[in-house]
Amino acid sequence: MSTFAAVRTPWPALVGARSAGEKPCAPFVSCPAAHGLHRTHVRSTRLGRPLLAVSSDVLSGKKPLGSNSSPSDHAVVRREEALVLYEDMVLGRVFEDMCAQMYYRGKMFGFVHLYNGQEAVSTGFIKLLETRDSVVSTYRDHVHALSKGVPAGAVMAELFGKATGCCRGQGGSMHMFSAPHNLLGGFAFIGEGIPVATGAAFSSKYRHEVLKESNPNGLDVTVAFFGDGTCNNGQFFECLNMAQLWKLPIVFVVENNLWAIGMSHLRATSDPEIWKKGPAFGMPGVHVDGMDVLKVREVAMEAIGRARSGEGPTLVECETYRFRGHSLADPDELRKPDEKAHYAARDPIMTLKKYILENSLASEIELKAIEKKIDELIEDAVEFADSSPHPPRSQLLENVFADPKGFGIGPDGKYRCEDPKFTEGTAQV
Ligand SMILES: Cc1ncc(C[n+]2csc(CCOP(=O)(O)OP(=O)(O)O)c2C)c(N)n1
Numbered sequence: 050m051s052t053f054a055a056v057r058t059p060w061p062a063l064v065g066a067r068s069a070g071e072k073p074c075a076p077f078v079s080c081p082a083a084h085g086l087h088r089t090h091v092r093s094t095r096l097g098r099p100l101l102a103v104s105s106d107v108l109s110g111k112k113p114l115g116s117n118s119s120p121s122d123h124a125v126v127r128r129e130e131a132l133v134l135y136e137d138m139v140l141g142r143v144f145e146d147m148c149a150q151m152y153y154r155g156k157m158f159g160f161v162h163l164y165n166g167q168e169a170v171s172t173g174f175i176k177l178l179e180t181r182d183s184v185v186s187t188y189r190d191h192v193h194a195l196s197k198g199v200p201a202g203a204v205m206a207e208l209f210g211k212a213t214g215c216c217r218g219q220g221g222s223m224h225m226f227s228a229p230h231n232l233l234g235g236f237a238f239i240g241e242g243i244p245v246a247t248g249a250a251f252s253s254k255y256r257h258e259v260l261k262e263s264n265p266n267g268l269d270v271t272v273a274f275f276g277d278g279t280c281n282n283g284q285f286f287e288c289l290n291m292a293q294l295w296k297l298p299i300v301f302v303v304e305n306n307l308w309a310i311g312m313s314h315l316r317a318t319s320d321p322e323i324w325k326k327g328p329a330f331g332m333p334g335v336h337v338d339g340m341d342v343l344k345v346r347e348v349a350m351e352a353i354g355r356a357r358s359g360e361g362p363t364l365v366e367c368e369t370y371r372f373r374g375h376s377l378a379d380p381d382e383l384r385k386p387d388e389k390a391h392y393a394a395r396d397p398i399m400t401l402k403k404y405i406l407e408n409s410l411a412s413e414i415e416l417k418a419i420e421k422k423i424d425e426l427i428e429d430a431v432e433f434a435d436s437s438p439h440p441p442r443s444q445l446l447e448n449v450f451a452d453p454k455g456f457g458i459g460p461d462g463k464y465r466c467e468d469p470k471f472t473e474g475t476a477q478v
Pocket residue numbers: 189237238239240275276277278279280304306308309310375
């Protein structure tokens with residue numbers, strides 16, 4: 050038996066029920082009566098607005114995004130696809146539960162922000178992408194990295210600050226990056242990733258139109274994920290403008306989990322319906338149930354298709370919820386128990402599981418086998434991270450572009466550290 054056995058907390062309503070080894074965190078009221086298995090076709094939201102509200106029809110006269118489904122016909126997902134979605138969401142959930150255990154055991158440093166509850170958004174979008182497509186994330190980035198194909202061991206080792214991490218242990222929780230997977234980063238500053246994503250989309254268009262590096266299957270697409278609170282930042286608006294002006298192949302995905310740390314979205318935003326900001330810039334805006342991976346996937350398919358074929362950007366607002374506090378250091382005392390219970394009852398993994406079983410896409414035994422496989426994968430990831438070496442000290446100064454006088458590797462190849470006397474004037478570089 051592994052030293053790091055994946056002691057899985059029962060789904061849904063994960064957070065109050067801690068795994069062995071976890072210190073107390075936020076109280077999370079579970080809702081056993083409602084456990085998970087709700088119909089997924091909830092038609093109205095906390096704002097009383099319809100889900101899948103679409104405004105592109107006004108703009109283009111075309112069929113709006115997501116309009117080709119009715120609540121009863123979104124059942125079209127093949128067995129293989131459903132199992133890929135299920136496995137990816139379970140991977141994200143089990144990985145993050147293990148992160149919490151390892152954080153409270155002191156294996157990770159700094160802030161760690163978990164994604165529990167939001168998996169349908171990452172899975173629904175990223176599993177439709179190709180390797181050549183790019184993903185830009187936030188500080189809540191581990192699950193985006195996993196969905197994009199970064200191995201669990203490399204993500205866990207990064208969290209442990211080890212040399213085998215996807216950023217050689219120098220990025221940590223908030224800065225996952227992997228060039229081979231076109232994961233263009235987690236970002237600690239909110240909104241910081243949106244211009245990077247817009248730049249990646251510009252690069253795709255430039256390579257296609259100017260350098261004539263055409264791909265018969267269409268443009269490389271960038272998907273940018275960010276939160277509701279981030280949508281009040283200027284970079285969001287600047288990038289919507291540029292993306293639409295140049296018809297860039299990008300999808301802006303808002304993970305609206307209703308909270309920005311302890312600030313309620315409804316208190317902080319003049320018009321909380323974020324999807325409406327798309328049409329203000331001339332692009333489609335879509336609002337979708339972010340707790341239902343099949344609905345997310347349907348909207349994602351169309352938005353990615355638009356980007357790929359050169360029709361330009363889309364803004365998608367996914368209504369979702371995080372099952373844990375803002376970070377693992379957050380006591381999560383501001384959110385009301387009934388709000389938490391409402392969303393816990395709509396756990397996206399349980400919803401998909403119910404769907405798979407009801408539609409006979411797979412058996413309970415097959416789903417259990419997937420869960421077991423993921424448990425083992427995560428245990429291996431922790432063993433790998435724990436047994437990996439720390440980066441050498443010399444790595445600290447690699448990729449540091451400025452070398453203020455006094456710091457760095459000296460002519461003799463040895464590390465030197467002299468007082469640069471910053472306070473006495475500008476350092477000579
Ligand atoms: C530019 C900047 N300002 C402030 C912060 C502090 N901060 C960290 S997380 C956060 C809230 C972000 O909320 P949201 O965009 O909804 O993302 P969520 O955490 O809900 O996923 C803020 C304000 C920051 N990281 N960067």
